[in-house]
Amino acid sequence: MANTVSAKKMTRKIAKRTAVNRSxxxxxxxxxxxVEEAIASGNxxxxxxxxxxAEPEIMRAAQKxxxxxxxxSRKVSRxxxxVKALVA
Structure with a gap:
């Protein structure tokens, strides 16, 4: 458990960051x-x-x-x- 003021503050900051990252x-x-459900449906x-x-969301996650x-990039590519195979 954190004892110093700075360590306590860091645990609060880490908890906030973790919540944002999880979201x-x-x-x-x-x-x-x-996307995978749409591919599975065949539409x-x-x-x-x-x-x-999805592409901007994935790249935004990389940026953050x-x-x-x-x-x-690999996820978007695959x-x-x-999708291309489905369209063709």
Missing amino acids: RRSRMRTFIRK PNEAVAALRA GIVHKNTA LAQR
Whole structure:
């Protein structure tokens, strides 16, 4: 348990940051899930729309440090690849 004032303050800051990061990660995963559900349903128009909404969310998560930039790019790339296969 934190004893000093500065350590107590850091635990409060960490708790706030953790809550924000958890929310952002959850939001990103929700958008990814929507794309995957659209792909599973077999509706190309819905899948394209979901991907267009998800891509900025994924990249924003990378920008905020929730996921690594390469991880975000990989996720977007693989989703786009699956949507493209569905459309074709």
